[in-house]
Amino acid sequence: xxxxxxxxxxxxxxxxxxxxxxxxxxxxxxxxxxxxxxxxxxxxxxxxxxxxxxxxxxxxxxxxxxxxxxxxxxxxxxxxxxxxxxxxxxxxxxxxxxxxxxxxxxxxxxxxxxxxxxxxxxxxxxxxxxxxxxxxxxxxxxxxxxxxxxxxxxxxxxxxxxxxxxxxxxxxxxxxxxxxxxxxxxxxxxxxxxxxxxxxxxxxxxxxxxxxxxxxxxxxxxxxxxxxxxxxxxxxxxxxxxxxxxxxxxxxxxxxxxxxxxxxxxxxxxxxxxxxxxxxxxxxxxxxxxxxxxxxxxxxxxxxxxxxxxxxxxxxxxxxxxxxxxxxxxxxxxxxxxxxxxxxxxxxxxxxxxxxxxxxxxxxxxxxxxxxxxxxxxxxxxxxxxxxxxxxxxxxxxxxxxxxxxxxxxxxxxxxxxxxxxxxxxxxxxxxxxxxxxxxxxxxxxxxxxxxxxxxxxxxxxxxxxxxxxxxxxxxxxxxxxxxxxxxxxxxxxxxxxxxxxxxxxxxxxxxxxxxxxxxxxxxxxxxxxxxxxxxxxxxxxxxxxxxxxxxxxxxxxxxxxxxxxxxxxxxxxxxxxxxxxxxxxxxxxxxxxxxxxxxxxxxxxxxxxxxxxxxxxxxxxxxxxxxxxxxxxxxxxxxxxxxxxxxxxxxxxxxxxxxxxxxxxxxxxxxxx
Amino acid sequence: xxxxxxxxxxxxxxxxxxxxxxxxxxxxxxxxxxxxxxxxxxxxxxxxxxxxxxxxxxxxxxxxxxxxxxxxxxxxxxxxxxxxxxxxxxxxxxxxxxxxx
Numbered sequence: 001x002x003x004x005x006x007x008x009x010x011x012x013x014x015x016x017x018x019x020x021x022x023x024x025x026x027x028x029x030x031x032x033x034x035x036x037x038x039x040x041x042x043x044x045x046x047x048x049x050x051x052x053x054x055x056x057x058x059x060x061x062x063x064x065x066x067x068x069x070x071x072x073x074x075x076x077x078x079x080x081x082x083x084x085x086x087x088x089x090x091x092x093x094x095x096x097x098x099x100x101x102x103x104x105x106x107x108x109x110x111x112x113x114x115x116x117x118x119x120x121x122x123x124x125x126x127x128x129x130x131x132x133x134x135x136x137x138x139x140x141x142x143x144x145x146x147x148x149x150x151x152x153x154x155x156x157x158x159x160x161x162x163x164x165x166x167x168x169x170x171x172x173x174x175x176x177x178x179x180x181x182x183x184x185x186x187x188x189x190x191x192x193x194x195x196x197x198x199x200x201x202x203x204x205x206x207x208x209x210x211x212x213x214x215x216x217x218x219x220x221x222x223x224x225x226x227x228x229x230x231x232x233x234x235x236x237x238x239x240x241x242x243x244x245x246x247x248x249x250x251x252x253x254x255x256x257x258x259x260x261x262x263x264x265x266x267x268x269x270x271x272x273x274x275x276x277x278x279x280x281x282x283x284x285x286x287x288x289x290x291x292x293x294x295x296x297x298x299x300x301x302x303x304x305x306x307x308x309x310x311x312x313x314x315x316x317x318x319x320x321x322x323x324x325x326x327x328x329x330x331x332x333x334x335x336x337x338x339x340x341x342x343x344x345x346x347x348x349x350x351x352x353x354x355x356x357x358x359x360x361x362x363x364x365x366x367x368x369x370x371x372x373x374x375x376x377x378x379x380x381x382x383x384x385x386x387x388x389x390x391x392x393x394x395x396x397x398x399x400x401x402x403x404x405x406x407x408x409x410x411x412x413x414x415x416x417x418x419x420x421x422x423x424x425x426x427x428x429x430x431x432x433x434x435x436x437x438x439x440x441x442x443x444x445x446x447x448x449x450x451x452x453x454x455x456x457x458x459x460x461x462x463x464x465x466x467x468x469x470x471x472x473x474x475x476x477x478x479x480x481x482x483x484x485x486x487x488x489x490x491x492x493x494x495x496x497x498x499x500x501x502x503x504x505x506x507x508x509x510x511x512x513x514x515x516x517x518x519x520x521x522x523x524x525x526x527x528x529x530x531x532x533x534x535x536x537x538x539x540x541x542x543x544x545x546x547x548x549x550x551x552x553x554x555x556x557x558x559x560x561x562x563x564x565x566x567x568x569x570x571x572x573x574x575x576x577x578x579x580x581x582x583x584x585x586x587x588x589x590x591x592x593x594x595x596x597x598x599x600x601x602x603x604x605x606x607x608x609x610x611x612x613x614x615x616x617x618x619x620x621x622x623x624x625x626x627x628x629x630x631x632x633x634x635x636x637x638x639x640x641x642x643x644x645x646x647x648x649x650x651x652x653x654x655x656x657x658x659x660x661x662x663x664x665x666x667x668x669x670x671x672x673x674x
Numbered sequence: 675x676x677x678x679x680x681x682x683x684x685x686x687x688x689x690x691x692x693x694x695x696x697x698x699x700x701x702x703x704x705x706x707x708x709x710x711x712x713x714x715x716x717x718x719x720x721x722x723x724x725x726x727x728x729x730x731x732x733x734x735x736x737x738x739x740x741x742x743x744x745x746x747x748x749x750x751x752x753x754x755x756x757x758x759x760x761x762x763x764x765x766x767x768x769x770x771x772x773x774x775x
Binding site for chain 1: 693696697698705767768770771772773
């Protein structure tokens with residue numbers, strides 16, 4: 001089975017390599033077929049492995065000193081289900097992309113990058129040691145960077161991919177530190193040896209300020225450093241506070257990319273890492289996780305309330321839902337967190353593909369009529385439900401799953417988290433009760449913003465007509481490449497896929513896979529009151545949104561010009577704060593360094609250069625006038641002598657005789673005088 | 675009494691005249707005459723110094739040889755002058771200046 005999994009991982013890599021040489025429209029099919037085959041293999045692996053224990057094969061990779069590094073494949077419930085999930089999400093997205101990117105000039109490059117991403121994500125899921133994990137973690141970030149900046153001629157896209165990459169680097173450094181700390185404590189990178197049941201981490205404990213492992217002990221502070229490192233990595237990849245600001249900007253990439261990477265798979269890698277490294281965290285560290293997750297969920301939900309960009313709303317919704325998962329990890333609801341990860345991947349991918357179809361059609365309207373509008377702005381949409389019924393139904397299913405209405409997958413996973421949050425808070429002091437209450441509020445906010453989105457986009461009348469009444473609108477659901485993924489994902493958002501009982505999350509097979517059996521009985525009143533109460537409130541909220549946005553009654557609790565609206569609309573001013581706190585100082589510092597380089601270092605160099613120039617000029621003068629002058633003098637003397645002597649050579653015998661006479665006479669005079 | 679000095683003075687004067695003729699004259703024949711004159715001053719000197727060798731009369735002997743040789747060289751020189759004339763149609767030494775090449 002491990003080799004099947006390996007093949008499933010390597011197929012997209014093969015597609016990546018082939019697409020690297022291929023030109024034209026074939027690359028879409030290459031990638032899609034690769035991911036289809038990979039998906040089939042993933043299903044086979046899943047059938048054999050799921051709930052069937054752990055499969056682990058490895059080969060010696062290399063040896064440094066006496067450290068042997070093994071490379072291998074690790075299949076357990078977590079990796080198997082994610083292997084399947086990534087494939088199931090990637091397949092519809094590939095099909096969708098073939099139409100969505102069909103008119104792009106760099107179609108081939110898009111699929112090349114997409115295959116690279118799929119390969120790295122699948123590999124990330126199945127590798128068995130921290131070193132490979134880190135490598136694929138980086139690759140995932142890199143391919144995400146490539147795809148965010150796919151339209152590299154857009155300045156904002158370049159800014160966005162730079163931001164995403166830098167933010168992710170912060171997390172990568174954290175992960176690297178955590179890996180190194182773990183290695184220095186346990187001398188192994190193997191995931192099973194570290195985090196497995198009865199593994200090294202479960203055997204170690206903290207006592208008297210020391211972190212004691214079976215083989216060694218180091219000061220306890222390293223344990224916190226490792227946890228903070230992992231947490232930073234999770235924050236960066238899964239867009240948690242304080243490193244969440246890259247995800248909304250990452251929406252500058254193609255929508256299909258947002259659907260695959262920034263809604264369903266890559267951002268889930270952080271949760272996956274938490275799932276892998278879960279035994280590392282002790283109770284107080286888990287509390288921090290819960291608080292951060294809860295805060296992120298709440299913050300992102302409030303921001304999503306006022307955004308007008310279709311994809312940006314969904315991005316903040318993603319951050320919010322990832323906050324739910326992190327919080328669920330923090331409250332020890334490990335199974336629910338991963339269950340929510342799976343369900344969220346489907347419904348958020350569905351919502352993004354819906355957004356993709358809508359944006360595609362709006363772009364058409366814009367291009368056909370030469371309008372100056374933003375095709376992603378929901379304020380120009382409206383009334384699309386009659387023009388694109390299938391997309392509308394898909395949006396309703398996705399939205400219902402996101403809100404957590406009964407009969408959807410979201411209901412099962414989300415209510416599970418909320419119930420366990422209340423149970424967890426019960427065991428703690430009263431202050432902790434704020435967390436589940438915040439989560440309830442967040443759920444209501446979620447219901448409001450997604451209802452606002454759907455009502456603005458699909459209900460009412462098309463507001464583009466307000467800009468220019470004579471607009472020609474050929475809006476439809478699009479071809480089969482649009483319809484098939486939507487139908488596929490819509491089906492995956494419904495309860496039968498996950499549980500035969502639509503109301504009880506405990507019956508879901510995903511939940512059971514991560515939970516030992518004894519937790520299954522319904523222990524207290526929360527299991528009844530929360531789903532019922534929450535759903536009643538949610539329906540009220542949705543009706544309220546309906547009244548406000550469709551019937552257009554003046555019921556908004558606050559106007560659009562007070563501080564609360566601004567606070568939410570400007571995304572809690574995080575971008576501004578980071579700009580002031582980090583970006584500007586760094587820019588100022590680099591400006592200063594640039595100045596230093598330019599003025600001092602370069603000045604010194606140019607001073608040296610001038611000195612050298614001056615010296616060489618001196619040498620030149622010396623050479624020219626002294627050395628050359630001396631030589632010229634010699635030649636001049638020789639020439640003069642030659643000329644002088646030549647003047648005797650007249651060819652006349654009598655002159656020769658006269659000269660001889662003169663010489664002899666001169667000789668005698670000379671002898672006489674001396 | 676005529677002493678050796680008188681001979682030497684006469685031969686010196688003759689030598690100078692011969693030299694002057696050689697240097698100044700524009701005619702190769704006259705130059706040849708100048709040369710002969712200088713040669714004859716040398717012969718005169720030989721004869722004059724012959725008084726110190728009365729036993730063998732070496733001075734007179736050498737003078738005779740020199741006169742014979744002078745006749746020979748004069749013949750050769752005349753032959754050269756004839757050839758020069760044939761070639762250059764002149765015997766003015768100023769105009770025969772091919773030696774400078």
